[in-house]
Amino acid sequence: DAGVIQSPRHEVTEMGQEVTLRCKPISGHDYLFWYRQTMMRGLELLIYFNNNVPIDDSGMPEDRFSAKMPNASFSTLKIQPSEPRDSAVYFCASSLSGAPFHGYTFGSGTRLTVV
Amino acid sequence: GNSVTQMEGPVTLSEEAFLTINCTYTATGYPSLFWYVQYPGEGLQLLLKATKADDKGSNKGFEATYRKETTSFHLEKGSVQVSDSAVYFCALSSNAGNNRKLIWGLGTSLAVNP
Numbered sequence: 001d002a003g004v005i006q007s008p009r010h011e012v013t014e015m016g017q018e019v020t021l022r023c024k025p026i027s028g029h030d031y032l033f034w035y036r037q038t039m040m041r042g043l044e045l046l047i048y049f050n051n052n053v054p055i056d057d058s059g060m061p062e063d064r065f066s067a068k069m070p071n072a073s074f075s076t077l078k079i080q081p082s083e084p085r086d087s088a089v090y091f092c093a094s095s096l097s098g099a100p101f102h103g104y105t106f107g108s109g110t111r112l113t114v115v
Numbered sequence: 116g117n118s119v120t121q122m123e124g125p126v127t128l129s130e131e132a133f134l135t136i137n138c139t140y141t142a143t144g145y146p147s148l149f150w151y152v153q154y155p156g157e158g159l160q161l162l163l164k165a166t167k168a169d170d171k172g173s174n175k176g177f178e179a180t181y182r183k184e185t186t187s188f189h190l191e192k193g194s195v196q197v198s199d200s201a202v203y204f205c206a207l208s209s210n211a212g213n214n215r216k217l218i219w220g221l222g223t224s225l226a227v228n229p
Contacts, residue, residue, distance in 0.1 A: 004158075031215045043159075043204070043219050056216065091158055095215050100166040101208050103149050104217065106158035 004107035006092050012113045018080040021110045024073055025094030033104060034067055034077050035091040049075065050097070082114045117142045121205050121220035128195055128227050136190040136223045138179075138205035146207040148172075148181055148188040149217070153202045162190075162203070195227045 005024040013019050025032050033048040047057040052069045060067070064083070069075040079086055089111050093104035122137040140146065147166045151159040163172030165181035165188065172179050177192045190203060205220040 042221055045216065048216065050215075093159075097215065099210070101147050101210060101215065103147075103151075103161045103164055103206075103208075104159075104215075106160070108158045 004092055004094050004105050006090075006107035006110050008110060009108065010111045010113075012115065013082055015083055015114055016081045017114075018078065019082045019086075019112060019114075021077040021090050021092075021112070023075045023077075023092030023107060025075070025092070026105055027073065028096070029094035029105075030072070030097050031095045031104075032069060032075050033093040033095075034075070035093065036088045037091060037109075038088045046077070079112075082112075084114045087112055087114050117146070117207060117209055117218045119205050119207055119218050119220040121203075121223050124202075124222075124224040126223060126225045128225070130197055130227055130229050131194045132227075134190070134192040134195045134199070134225070136203055136205075136225070138188045138190065138220060140186050140188065140205075140207050140218075142186075142207055142209055142218075144209060146209050148179070149206045149208070150177070150179055150188070150190050151204040151206060153204065153222075155201070159204060195225075197227045197229050200225055200227045 007022045034046040036044045046059045047067045049069045067077045089109045091109045093106045095104045118141045149164045150162040152162045153159045163174045165172040168183035170181045179190045202222045204222045206217045
């Protein structure tokens with residue numbers, strides 16, 4: 001398996017523009033997580049899905065952020081409008097349900113810079 | 116609630132030195148415990164895990180033992196290399212129901228000098 005695939009790897013955009021980050025989880029994994037990492041705040045869970053359904057979106061910072069998972073092999077995280085404080089590395093991760101729990105597999109991340 | 120506490124970094128060692136990164140946790144029940152590693156410019160990778168008390172996880176020369184009596188999961192390596200320079204994260208999963216949400220430590224940065 002190719003692992004968790006994220007695109008793009010790098011994104012530079014101007015303040016106010018819409019940004020869409022994409023993730024393809026490992027085939028067969030039924031959990032998908034979106035994280036944000038910054039030097040100031042560390043690793044933050046934004047939202048996670050189980051079987052394509054959002055389970056916990058309490059980490060989504062504000063209404064400018066939205067996430068969807070239209071099918072088991074694709075998810076998007078959208079920021080509209082983007083702001084400079086959204087600059088961070090965004091990671092997607094996937095995992096399997098069932099016991100024992102073997103942890104997440106992370107993608108390589110999307111480095112977002114909003115200027 | 117559940118929580119993970121890691122020793123603060125940065126940790127700076129010379130090559131071939133012994134490494135310990137402390138991790139303690141607070142959790143109800145019987146959590147699973149994990150160490151993840153993040154190399155510069157990359158995503159997090161699972162380094163090792165333990166799913167029950169007294170289990171020892173090991174990988175790439177790193178080890179950690181799940182100690183329920185001291186609620187700890189310290190990461191150790193007998194002889195570090197420059198290539199081990201990275202940020203190390205301790206994490207737990209409560210295993211309650213089908214909960215797959217990991218609780219993370221803040222990460223410990225390790226720099227190994229030649």
